Amino acid sequence: MTYNGEKIVRTGIRNFNFKTFTWNLIDVCNQQCAYCNEGFGSDQFRPKSSFFKNQSQLDSYKTVLKILKLKSIGPFEVDIIGGEPTLHPHIYEIVKEVNSIENCKEISLLTNFKKPFSFYEKFDNQLCSKLIVCLSIHFDYYSYEILEKCISASKFKHIRMVPLVMLHDDKKHWDNIENFITGLIDNDIEYNISFLNSCYDYVVNYSDEFYSRFSKYFINDDSVYSFNDNLKLTKYDIQTNNLKRFNGWICKPLRYNIKHTGEILNACTKERMSFLNEQPFVKCPYYECNCNVQWNYEKYAE
Numbered sequence: 001m002t003y004n005g006e007k008i009v010r011t012g013i014r015n016f017n018f019k020t021f022t023w024n025l026i027d028v029c030n031q032q033c034a035y036c037n038e039g040f041g042s043d044q045f046r047p048k049s050s051f052f053k054n055q056s057q058l059d060s061y062k063t064v065l066k067i068l069k070l071k072s073i074g075p076f077e078v079d080i081i082g083g084e085p086t087l088h089p090h091i092y093e094i095v096k097e098v099n100s101i102e103n104c105k106e107i108s109l110l111t112n113f114k115k116p117f118s119f120y121e122k123f124d125n126q127l128c129s130k131l132i133v134c135l136s137i138h139f140d141y142y143s144y145e146i147l148e149k150c151i152s153a154s155k156f157k158h159i160r161m162v163p164l165v166m167l168h169d170d171k172k173h174w175d176n177i178e179n180f181i182t183g184l185i186d187n188d189i190e191y192n193i194s195f196l197n198s199c200y201d202y203v204v205n206y207s208d209e210f211y212s213r214f215s216k217y218f219i220n221d222d223s224v225y226s227f228n229d230n231l232k233l234t235k236y237d238i239q240t241n242n243l244k245r246f247n248g249w250i251c252k253p254l255r256y257n258i259k260h261t262g263e264i265l266n267a268c269t270k271e272r273m274s275f276l277n278e279q280p281f282v283k284c285p286y287y288e289c290n291c292n293v294q295w296n297y298e299k300y301a302e
Helices: 055-068 091-099 117-121 144-153 171-186 208-218 235-240 292-296
Strands: 019-024 076-081 104-111 131-137 160-167 192-195 224-227 231-234 255-258 264-266
Touching: 055 091, 076 091, 091 104, 117 144, 131 144, 144 160, 144 171, 160 171, 171 208, 192 235, 208 235, 224 292, 231 235
Parallel strands: 019 076, 019 255, 076 104, 104 131, 131 160, 160 192
Antiparallel strands: 224 231, 255 264
């Protein structure tokens, strides 16, 4: 990989040792986005859930909470996702319990924001002080009411509500995307952007026209990632220069997937998490790394 003629030989933060738990709290969703990497938008690949009929799955969160409370895990953050995690009947209890764990430094709740505003309002208290609610805005389901809800949610006192703008490659959604983003900017609301990734039946195709129209909005997402130590690159830089292909690189994978059944596996190696030993460096088995959390992990080209 190269960037502006410079060969990329290492990425990530040196000595980074901060775990991320991606908790797939529930395998049920109330939307069917065609580009969903969990398969909810595909008739062929959509999970066939028995969650609400299976008591062991419903109660699996209790075992997960006990594990996360172990001191030996060290510092971590938790991304609570789904499916749609707000459909879990114990979501308030789960967030408060995770918030109380000393080693937990941050909680992200990724939601499609379909629940009534009053549902999210209940999180706005001291017992959820580590919580960031990431409002994933999917423009197949967009209405102006969503912008109004975002404006109201930006006034919460104890938690952060951050819209995550899903940048659709279909031109029919572009007016709504631009109107939504300008509405956030006009109200001084922090937001992040997310590019779609090809998966299952959906092939992403961002055109030059797309980049020409929307690149001016990418600068508001100030997340940057280290390449060759001397380069700090944005999501836009990484996306447009194809800097996500680390197959065969040496990496220290620190993200762990927690299944809705309670099983915890390393997101890259699929091995069970060790509670006693540090995660070793491994050779990346994947063609592409699409998770921006993992761009902070130390990586070296062989």
